[in-house]
Amino acid sequence: MRDPYAVLGVKRDAGQEEIRAAWRIVAKTVHPDQNQDDPFATIRFTEVGRAYDLLRDPQKRSRYDQAHREAEIRREMELRRMEQMRRQQSARKAQPESVQGTTESAEDVVSRIFGIDSRQQQAASNAAPPLHPSANSERQGPSGAPASSLDNSDLPVPAARRTTAAVDILSALVRRIRGLRPVVDKAPDLVCDLVVTLEDLMKQSRVTLEANGETLRVPLATGTTDGTVIRLKDQGHRINDLKRGDAVLTVRVAPGPFRVDGFDLRMTLPVTIENAVLGCETTVTAPNGDDLPVVVPAWSSSDHVIHLDGQGLADEEGNRGNLVVELRLLLWDRPDDKMIDLMRSLREGLYL
Incomplete structure (x- = not known):
C-alpha cells in the first residue's frame, strides 16, 4: 500500500476533519462510476478507501506513523553503515x-x-x-x-x-x-518491501523479487499476511571481505477489491437507500470466486459490517479469518424527484 497521506493528499499532521474532507473529494473523483473508461478505477477507489480506513482510526494511524518513523531510522542507519563499510574497505x-x-x-x-x-x-x-x-x-x-x-x-x-x-x-x-573484543564485520541487511497479490497469499505461492542486482525467490508460507517480515539468510548486500548480510522483506499486499486486515479480508458493498432502509438479500464474490449470499438487515446505516466466517486468510495453525463486508450508501445515477420531495419533507417537518 502506498503512503495513505499521499493517497489522500494531506499532510502528516492533518486533523480528522481535513482527512475526512480530503477522502470525500478524492473518492468522488476516482469513483468507478465517474471513470467507466478507466480499467484501474476500481483499484484506485479501493486504495483511497483503505487509506481513509487507516487514517480515521487513531490507533491504526498511530501504529502506522510509528512504523514509518522506525523504517526511516533503519534506512538511515543502514545507509550510514554501508558508507562506513565502504570507507573502511x-x-x-x-x-x-x-x-x-x-x-x-x-x-x-x-x-x-x-x-x-x-x-x-x-x-x-x-x-x-x-x-x-x-x-x-x-x-x-x-x-x-x-x-x-x-x-x-x-x-x-x-x-x-x-x-x-x-x-x-x-x-x-x-x-x-x-574490555571489548572486536566483532566480526558483516555487510548490512537488505531491507525492502515485497509486494504480492491476494491470490499469491491464498495459494501460498513462491514469488520473485528483483533486488540488489539479483533475483530472490521468496516462499509465502501459511500465516503470511500484510506486514509479515520474512528474513532470508545471506541474501543481503555484498561487500568484499565481509560476511554477506540478510534480506529482510516486509510483505505488502497490492491494492485490489479486498483489503487485508490481519487475517481478515474487507470489502465494500454499495447499497441504495431503499435497500438500506427496508433490507435486502444479495450476493458478493468471495476471494476464491464463489458467490456468497449476504443478508442486509433493515435500517442499515453506512459503515455497517457483515461478517462471513472462514473466508479470509489462513493463520499459522490453518484457521481462516473472516470476510468483512462494509456497507456504503449509494445514490442513483440520476436524481429522483420522489426521493427529493420525501427528504425535503423530512427535513422541513412537512408530511404528505
Whole structure:
C-alpha cells in the first residue's frame, strides 16, 4: 500500500476533519462510476478507501506513523553503515604492504602500548638490553612511538606502524580500555518491501523479487499476511571481505477489491437507500470466486459490517479469518424527484 497521506493528499499532521474532507473529494473523483473508461478505477477507489480506513482510526494511524518513523531510522542507519563499510574497505586497500610482507593491525599497536607482543619480543631478544622505562618515555617520536637511538637501533620499526590509520588505533584503544573484543564485520541487511497479490497469499505461492542486482525467490508460507517480515539468510548486500548480510522483506499486499486486515479480508458493498432502509438479500464474490449470499438487515446505516466466517486468510495453525463486508450508501445515477420531495419533507417537518 502506498503512503495513505499521499493517497489522500494531506499532510502528516492533518486533523480528522481535513482527512475526512480530503477522502470525500478524492473518492468522488476516482469513483468507478465517474471513470467507466478507466480499467484501474476500481483499484484506485479501493486504495483511497483503505487509506481513509487507516487514517480515521487513531490507533491504526498511530501504529502506522510509528512504523514509518522506525523504517526511516533503519534506512538511515543502514545507509550510514554501508558508507562506513565502504570507507573502511577503501582505507584498507590504500594501506601499503610491509616491506617484510607482514602487516601490523590496530590491535597489535594497542598490544604494544599495554605490553610487548610476540614479534617485538622476538626482535628484542636479538637486540641490546631494553632501556629503563623512564628513559624510554622521554624519547618519543612525532607519532607517539619510541624514537630510535643508539641503544635500540637494532629494534626494527614495522612499516605498518607508520601506515595504520589513526582512527583504527583509537577504536582499538577504546575497545581495549572497555574490555571489548572486536566483532566480526558483516555487510548490512537488505531491507525492502515485497509486494504480492491476494491470490499469491491464498495459494501460498513462491514469488520473485528483483533486488540488489539479483533475483530472490521468496516462499509465502501459511500465516503470511500484510506486514509479515520474512528474513532470508545471506541474501543481503555484498561487500568484499565481509560476511554477506540478510534480506529482510516486509510483505505488502497490492491494492485490489479486498483489503487485508490481519487475517481478515474487507470489502465494500454499495447499497441504495431503499435497500438500506427496508433490507435486502444479495450476493458478493468471495476471494476464491464463489458467490456468497449476504443478508442486509433493515435500517442499515453506512459503515455497517457483515461478517462471513472462514473466508479470509489462513493463520499459522490453518484457521481462516473472516470476510468483512462494509456497507456504503449509494445514490442513483440520476436524481429522483420522489426521493427529493420525501427528504425535503423530512427535513422541513412537512408530511404528505
